[in-house]
Amino acid sequence: MGRTIIILLIIGLLATGCSKDRPRALAELEIIPVSYSEKDSNVLEVMSQQERKAIKINHHIKNKDIYVECYIPNFVYKEKGGSKKNGEGHLGIFVDGKLIDEIYTAAFILKNFPKGEHSIKVEVFHNDSSSYNLSKTWIESIK
Numbered sequence: 001m002g003r004t005i006i007i008l009l010i011i012g013l014l015a016t017g018c019s020k021d022r023p024r025a026l027a028e029l030e031i032i033p034v035s036y037s038e039k040d041s042n043v044l045e046v047m048s049q050q051e052r053k054a055i056k057i058n059h060h061i062k063n064k065d066i067y068v069e070c071y072i073p074n075f076v077y078k079e080k081g082g083s084k085k086n087g088e089g090h091l092g093i094f095v096d097g098k099l100i101d102e103i104y105t106a107a108f109i110l111k112n113f114p115k116g117e118h119s120i121k122v123e124v125f126h127n128d129s130s131s132y133n134l135s136k137t138w139i140e141s142i143k
Contacts, residue, residue, distance in 0.1 A: 057122060057136045064142055066110040070122060072134075077104045084128040094121040113142045 056071040070091060078088045080102060091103040093110070096119050110120070123135035 053132060053134050055124060055134055055136055064113050066113060066140055069107045072124060078127055079104055080127060080129060082127045084126045089124060089126045092123045092125055115142050117141045
């Protein structure tokens with residue numbers, strides 16, 4: 001009888017251990033329309049009709065320095081100049097409405113900020129300096 005209980009417990013644990021892939025709530029689902037074209041009878045080329053651009057920024061303050069990390073999916077940081085290529089470019093850093101620098105990396109430090117509240121904006125630009133119309137703005141308070 002003791003072995004039967006142990007075997008049933010092991011089977012129960014194995015059955016519930018596979019519950020990692022639970023279905024997501026409907027509110028979390030994202031639907032992106034696609035179109036396709038037939039190259040030949042055996043191959044379909046699928047293309048997204050909606051290229052969604054997003055920027056996620058993590059930042060924190062240490063003393064008078066602001067540490068910033070930017071995540072832009074499918075984006076490559078390149079020096080300014082050259083032809084406009086989608087998915088490549090750089091960042092413009094604005095403080096209190098003024099462009100203070102252009103950055104070619106995903107992470108950077110804004111050093112020695114003066115005390116007070118400051119508006120910080122990170123905007124994404126193409127190689128030819130035209131805007132992706134993608135930016136994030138936040139307020140930092142330096143004490």
